[in-house]
Amino acid sequence: MKILVGIKRVVDYNVRVRVRPDGSGVDTDGVKMSVNPFDEIALEEALRIKEAGNAEEVIVVTAGGDECQQQLRTGLAMGADRAIQIQTSESLQPLSIARALLKVIEREDPGLVLLGKQAIDGDNSQTGQMLAALWDRPQATFASKMVLNGNTATVTREVDAGLETIEVDLPAVVTVDLRMNEPRFVKLPDIMKAKRKPLDVIPLADLGVTVEGDLKVHHFAPPPQRQKGIMVEDAAQLVQELKSRGLI
Amino acid sequence: MSRILIIAEHDGETLNASTAKCVSCAQAIGSDIDIAVLGDGIDEVAAQAATLDSVSKVIAVNAAHLAAPLAANWAPEALSLAADYSHVLGPSTTLGRDLMPRIAALAGVNQVSDIMEVSGPTAFKRPIYAGNAIVDVEAAEGAKVIATARIASWKAAGNSGGATVEQRAASSSAAGHTRYVGLESGGGERPDLQSASRVVSGGRAMGSEENFGLVYSLADKLGAGVGASRAAVDAGYCPNDMQVGQTGKIIAPDLYLAFGISGAIQHVTGIKDAGTIVAVNKDSEAPIFEISDIGLVGDLFKVMPELESLLG
Ligand SMILES: Cc1cc2nc3c(=O)[nH]c(=O)nc-3n(C[C@H](O)[C@H](O)[C@H](O)COP(=O)(O)OP(=O)(O)OC[C@H]3O[C@@H](n4cnc5c(N)ncnc54)[C@H](O)[C@@H]3O)c2cc1C
Ligand SMILES: Nc1ncnc2c1ncn2[C@@H]1O[C@H](COP(=O)(O)O)[C@@H](O)[C@H]1O
Numbered sequence: 249m250k251i252l253v254g255i256k257r258v259v260d261y262n263v264r265v266r267v268r269p270d271g272s273g274v275d276t277d278g279v280k281m282s283v284n285p286f287d288e289i290a291l292e293e294a295l296r297i298k299e300a301g302n303a304e305e306v307i308v309v310t311a312g313g314d315e316c317q318q319q320l321r322t323g324l325a326m327g328a329d330r331a332i333q334i335q336t337s338e339s340l341q342p343l344s345i346a347r348a349l350l351k352v353i354e355r356e357d358p359g360l361v362l363l364g365k366q367a368i369d370g371d372n373s374q375t376g377q378m379l380a381a382l383w384d385r386p387q388a389t390f391a392s393k394m395v396l397n398g399n400t401a402t403v404t405r406e407v408d409a410g411l412e413t414i415e416v417d418l419p420a421v422v423t424v425d426l427r428m429n430e431p432r433f434v435k436l437p438d439i440m441k442a443k444r445k446p447l448d449v450i451p452l453a454d455l456g457v458t459v460e461g462d463l464k465v466h467h468f469a470p471p472p473q474r475q476k477g478i479m480v481e482d483a484a485q486l487v488q489e490l491k492s493r494g495l496i
Numbered sequence: 497m498s499r500i501l502i503i504a505e506h507d508g509e510t511l512n513a514s515t516a517k518c519v520s521c522a523q524a525i526g527s528d529i530d531i532a533v534l535g536d537g538i539d540e541v542a543a544q545a546a547t548l549d550s551v552s553k554v555i556a557v558n559a560a561h562l563a564a565p566l567a568a569n570w571a572p573e574a575l576s577l578a579a580d581y582s583h584v585l586g587p588s589t590t591l592g593r594d595l596m597p598r599i600a601a602l603a604g605v606n607q608v609s610d611i612m613e614v615s616g617p618t619a620f621k622r623p624i625y626a627g628n629a630i631v632d633v634e635a636a637e638g639a640k641v642i643a644t645a646r647i648a649s650w651k652a653a654g655n656s657g658g659a660t661v662e663q664r665a666a667s668s669s670a671a672g673h674t675r676y677v678g679l680e681s682g683g684g685e686r687p688d689l690q691s692a693s694r695v696v697s698g699g700r701a702m703g704s705e706e707n708f709g710l711v712y713s714l715a716d717k718l719g720a721g722v723g724a725s726r727a728a729v730d731a732g733y734c735p736n737d738m739q740v741g742q743t744g745k746i747i748a749p750d751l752y753l754a755f756g757i758s759g760a761i762q763h764v765t766g767i768k769d770a771g772t773i774v775a776v777n778k779d780s781e782a783p784i785f786e787i788s789d790i791g792l793v794g795d796l797f798k799v800m801p802e803l804e805s806l807l808g
Contacts, residue, residue: 409681
């Protein structure tokens with residue numbers, strides 16, 4: 249079986265993101281970019297499945313500009329066998345990304361597609377669910393554990409009420425949560441090796457995907473700031489303060 | 497004219513509080529609001545939904561394959577109901593985030609995630625970058641709006657409505673490829689984290705599952721729900737459903753008390769809408785103090801028992 253892993257280039261999670269003064273977007277000049285943290289976990293899971301002898305090939309795929317090749321190389325250095333860049337200079341919304349990923353699925357015929365549960369830039373949390381819908385296959389979102397048993401997978405999902413378990417037939421789309429695993433560190437020799445691994449570039453238009461029905465994004469604003477409040481000395485003062493504010 | 501359909505969240509017996517919050521969001525969009533209750537044996541849930549203010553009609557669809565909230569089964573059913581509506585709205589809970597994009601893709605539109613403010617029938621504000629930026633988004637002209645309401649941004653609608661309940665036969669059939677196995681619930685009898693008016697949270701500094709008991713007992717004194725940082729959950733001090741933050745629950749209690757939580761942006765994004773934030777941390781430089789209304793520099797192992805006894 250092949251496993252397809254979708255990865256997205258995003259502003260690193262440690263960066264304090266700032267909105268540009270003119271409201272045209274967020275400042276990404278000179279900012280550190282990384283693989284979306286959830287996608288690293290998705291890739292780690294794919295690599296473990298392969299290492300356990302349950303998959304032959306792990307393919308990383310991204311839709312984006314040529315700068316995204318950097319993140320594909322990171323994926324290859326982690327251990328993916330090859331990479332696909334769906335090349336576009338536009339910033340795509342989840343429906344278009346799902347449509348493009350579906351075209352790659354039709355070419356590659358994977359038994360499992362692993363994505364992150366959300367991209368930490370747009371915080372959309374849509375792509376995996378949309379892909380599963382368009383592909384007419386199962387979705388198991390927010391997964392913290394996955395056990396493969398032949399043609400099915402048993403997936404534990406982190407839901408608001410606790411841990412939900414579902415069983416899905418393969419192929420399926422699984423989107424992963426942070427607790428699924430801890431991704432491995434990339435070692436220097438692996439970075440060298442990754443340079444020789446195949447990276448295919450397919451222009452978006454060649455996949456026959458047209459971008460339409462996008463939401464218009466007009467204006468970016470900083471969020472309202474909370475003000476720093478007062479400090480109290482001890483538990484007694486804290487209780488007094490809460491009482492005087494009618495909170496207890 | 498906007499016609500809005502809300503997909504109800506429930507556990508088969510009780511309507512989840514997130515549905516009443518979706519109603520408030522819907523009220524900001526338009527006045528023609530219906531609710532769809534999908535499930536099996538859900539007459540009681542439908543009756544609860546019918547009491548929500550401003551709701552005209554509750555559509556109840558009972559079918560065995562709709563019993564568990566599997567997106568693969570619910571989405572086609574919701575889509576067929578959606579034909580009569582301009583907007584389909586669900587909550588930003590794990591149910592809504594799982595389900596609504598599947599409906600949106602079937603309808604061929606992008607979803608508006610996490611509506612925090614309504615600027616017009618098709619124009620909304622939503623947070624991105626863990627709440628570090630707010631964007632104005634507008635749905636394409638004439639397209640169906642499929643969206644989730646960010647539940648921390650909306651108050652629950654009142655309960656003095658009297659909608660009619662219409663039973664409808666399911667038009668979909670089971671997607672055989674996805675099967676529900678079960679739910680292991682972490683929480684106990686304590687107030688639900690997402691609707692509690694007070695929440696007590698513990699972080700990595702709690703140190704152990706046993707010590708986390710301090711959080712539970714203080715919460716019980718206050719009639720509060722219990723939350724945690726990701727570090728506390730990852731360390732196994734408490735169940736995952738208590739995680740507050742970007743990848744956990746976004747909450748808006750009147751009072752939030754954080755013990756031994758540093759205040760990473762991923763955590764803070766989950767509590768920004770709280771009325772009053774109280775932080776207890778032994779490090780006076782902890783970032784949580786930048787956003788707390790009342791701060792106390794101290795050792796939680798001393799402060800928490802003191803608070804408990806002071807609260808009688
Ligand atoms: C993609 C992504 C998503 C994430 N999502 C979330 C999320 O949803 N929610 C979340 O919480 N985190 C999330 N995180 C993790 C987040 O970045 C922080 O690592 C986490 O919030 C830290 O938890 P903490 O504050 O409990 O631990 P720490 O940062 O270790 O802080 C512990 C604090 O306890 C204080 N302390 C120690 N001993 C005592 C004592 N005896 N008395 C009083 N104070 C004491 C210390 O001074 C310190 O400030 C996410 C991270 C990533 C990368
Ligand atoms: N441009 C992209 N290229 C490849 N995969 C993507 C892209 N955007 C999103 N994804 C995948 O979809 C997941 C969810 O993204 P989102 O729906 O934007 O929150 C991510 O974690 C990725 O695995």
